[in-house]
Amino acid sequence: MTVYDELLAHQRQIEALSQISGRLGWDQETMMPRGAATQRAEEMAALEALLHERRTDPRIGDWLDKAVALDAVSNANIRQIRRAYERNIRVPGPLAAEIARVTSIAQGVWADARRDQDVAAFLPMLDHVVRLKREEGAALARGGDVYDALLGDYEHGATAADLSAMFGALRPRLVALRDQIRGKPVPPAPHGSFGEEAQLALSQKLALTFGYDLSRGRIDKAVHPFSSGSGSDVRITMRTDPSDPFNAIYSTIHETGHAAYEQGIDPAFALTPLGQGVSMGVHESQSRIYENQLGRSRAFTGWLFGEMREAFGDFGIDDPQAFYASVNRVTDGYIRTEADEVQYNLHVMLRFDLEQALMRGDLTVGDLEAAWNDRFLADFGAAVDKPSNGVLQDVHWSVGLFGYFPTYTLGNVYAGCLHAALCRAVPDLDADLARGDTRRATRWLRAMVQQHGALFEPREVIARAIGGEPDEGPLLDYLEAKFGALYGL
C-alpha cells in the first residue's frame, strides 16, 4: 500500500460513516418514532464524536505530507482531504461538540418559538449559537474574515466581497423587473381538489421524468422536502398541500435536481471526497435549473398541464398558456421558500447582509428582529406581520448555518449560466420539453457538471461547462425575457 492508498482507505471510512450519519438524519425526518428523539440524539452524538476523532486523526497530516498524486483524481482527492483536515483541526474538539449539542437543542426551541410567534423565547438560544459560530469562524479564519471562513464550509473559494459585488449587480435589475410587474394583474392560481394520492403519484412521475433512479433512491413524505445521501443511496422527500399542487410538484423537481447531481456522479468516486456535490452553490444550480429553467418553462409546463388535468381533472385553468402564467405568478409574500424567481434572490440578500453583521459583531441578536423588519419594509414595501413570516421563518440560523444563504443565489446565477449554455448546445430543447422529455437536458448536465462530483473546484466546474467565467448576466437576461413576455412589459 502506498501512503496515498493508506490516506484514501482512512478517508473511505470517514465517508462511509458520514453516509451513515446522513441516513440517520433521513430516518429522523421520515421514519423515526417521535418518542425516540432523545435516544437518537445520544446515538448521533456518539457517531459524531467518532467521526470527529477520525477526521482529526494526526496520521492524516503525516500521510498528507508524504502522499504523492499520480493523476487528476488522486490530486483532487488529496486536495479535498487536506482542505477538510486543515479545517477540522482548527476547531477545538470541545467547541465542535458544543456546537453540535447546542444547535440540536436550538432547532427545537426555534420550532416552538416559530409556532408560538415568540421571538424572545428563541433569542437566548440564537445568541448562544451566534457566539459559538463566531468562535468557530475565528478559529477557522486565523485572523482573516470570520464570515468568509464560515462561507467556505459551503462554497470553497467564495468570498463575501465577491458575492456582494454579484448581488450588487443583480439587485437593480431584479428590483426594476419586480416593480414593473407589480402594476400588472396577477394570474390566477389553480383551485380545486388536489388529493394526496394523486399528488404523490404525479410527483413520482415527475421525479422519474427528470431521470431520478429509484433503484438507487426512494421518495417519502416529510415535513420539509430534502435530498440526502450520496452514491447509490440518494433519497428525496416531498410534502403535499391539499390546496396547492405546485408545492409538491416543484419541491419534487427541485429535490430531484439535487438527487440527480448525486446520482450522476461517476460511480468510481463513491465513498471518496469526490463522490459528492462539490459545493452548495453548484448543488443549488442543479436543483434550480431542474425546477425553474426547465420545470417552469413554457414548453415543459405545456406538457405538465396535460398531466395535471389527467391527475386532478378541472382545476380552473383552461389552457397551457394560462397554466404557464399560473406556475410563474409573481406575488407579494413574506416567505423565501414560496418566492417567485424574480423576488427569491432579494430574500436571500436580506439574510446575507444580516448574517454578515451578526458574525462580524455589527449587529446583536437583540436587535435582529428590528433589523429584519426594517430591511423587509425597505426591500419589499411591506411590514412583517408576525415573526413566522419574518425573522423566525428559516431554520438555518438555529442550526448554525451562517454563510449558507448566499449559496442559494449563487446557485441561481450558475443555473442561469448553465441554462444559456444548454440552450446553445441543444437549440431545439423546447421540442423535447414540450413532450415531457428531459433526457437530452439531463444528459448534458450530467456530462458537463454532475459526473465530476468534487473533481473540480466549484466555480471551475461551472466555467468548464459554460466555456467561460460565470456571472449574473444570463440569469438576469433570462428573467427579463421570460417575465417581460409573461407580463407584457
Add this chain to the structure above:
Amino acid sequence: MTVYDELLAHQRQIEALSQISGRLGWDQETMMPRGAATQRAEEMAALEALLHERRTDPRIGDWLDKAVALDAVSNANIRQIRRAYERNIRVPGPLAAEIARVTSIAQGVWADARRDQDVAAFLPMLDHVVRLKREEGAALARGGDVYDALLGDYEHGATAADLSAMFGALRPRLVALRDQIRGKPVPPAPHGSFGEEAQLALSQKLALTFGYDLSRGRIDKAVHPFSSGSGSDVRITMRTDPSDPFNAIYSTIHETGHAAYEQGIDPAFALTPLGQGVSMGVHESQSRIYENQLGRSRAFTGWLFGEMREAFGDFGIDDPQAFYASVNRVTDGYIRTEADEVQYNLHVMLRFDLEQALMRGDLTVGDLEAAWNDRFLADFGAAVDKPSNGVLQDVHWSVGLFGYFPTYTLGNVYAGCLHAALCRAVPDLDADLARGDTRRATRWLRAMVQQHGALFEPREVIARAIGGEPDEGPLLDYLEAKFGALYGL
C-alpha cells in the same frame, strides 16, 4: 468521574453505535433501495470495524480492574461489560472481520441456492463459514467445548449437555402426543379472500392489543418478520400472505412479544448493557407466550374470531371453537417456521444435533444434506422432497448462527413455565383474553421479566418470575392438556 463512570460512558458509546448498526439493519430489510447493497456493505463494515475497536479497547480491561460496584445495577453492568470484553478480546480482529465479510456474502449465496434448489452451490460457502465459526469457537472456548462457547453468545450459562438433557425429556412426550394426533382428522384452514390492507390493519390492531407502543416503534412490511432496536426505538416488521391470514396475525403477535420485552425494560437502563433482553431464550419466551399461550388460547381466539369476521367477512369457519381448532391445526410439514406447537421443538432438536456435530468436527459439510434427510425421515416419517424444504430452509447457518437454534426451544420451555405462573397469579385470565384484553397478562410479564432487561442472568430472571427452577414440565403439561382436549385424545 469514578472509574465506573468512565467505564459506563465508554460502554454507552458502544451501545449507541450498536443501536445505529441495528437501525441500519432494519433499513436494509425495509427501506433501502436495492441498488444500494454494495455501498451499504462498506458502510456497515466501517461501522463494525469501529465498534470492534471500541469493544476491545484495552482501557476497558484497566477500568474493569479498578471499577467498584455500589449496587445491584452497577454490579450487573460490570458483569455484562466484563463478559463481553473477555469474549471480544479472545477473537482476533482479522478473524472477526473475516466472519463478518464471509457471512454477509454467504447469506446471498444461500438465498440463491435455496431459490435454485442447488445445495452444491451453497456448500463451499457453508464450509468456509463452518471453518471460521469453529475457529472462533475454539478461540472463545480456550480448550473447553467449542459448541458451548458459541452457544454462550446467545444464552449465557447454557450448555449443550443441559440442553440435551432437557430435549431428551421433551422428546418422548412430544412424539407420543404428535403420534396420537396423527390418526385424527385435521381441522380445516380458513379460506377466502384476505386483502392486504385488511391484514395490515388487523395486524396493527393486534400489536396495539398486546401493548405495543407506537410512539416508540413502528410497523413495516418486510420479507421476513423481525423485531429490532432497544430502548425508545423498537421496530417490528410483518408480512402478509393472501391465502393465509394466520401468517400475518401470528408473526405480528410473535414480534410484538419481542418488542414488548425491549419496550418494557426500565428506561433507566437505556443505552447500557442492561437495556436489552438478556438472552435469546428469554427473548423467545416473550414472543412465544404472546404468540402461543396467549394468542392461540381458546379464550383469545374467541375474540380474534370476531375480529377476523369483521375484517374478512366469511372465511369458511363458522364458530369460535372451530376457529380455535383451525388456529391450532397439527399437520405434517417440512418447514420449522410453519410448524405447530407440538412439532416445532422436534424441528429444533434436529438442527441442534446436526450443528453440534458440524462444530465439533463429527460431521462434514459434504455429508450434511444426507444427514439432514436421514434424520428428517426418522423424526417426521417423511422424505425431504427438495432442499428448500430441507437443509436449505433456514438462513441461520449461512450467517454463522451456530448455537442459536436451541434457544428457540428453551424459549418455549420458559414460556411454558411463565404461563403456568401467570395463570396462578391471574386465575381469571381467560375472562380478559376473551375480551381481547391482554393488559393484566402483559403487566405481569413486564413486572416479572421484561422490566429487568439484563439485570439478572437468563435462567435467574425466569426462576425469579416463577418462584423456582424452570423445567420442561409445564410446557408438556400445557401441550398435552390443550391438544388432548382439541383432538379428543
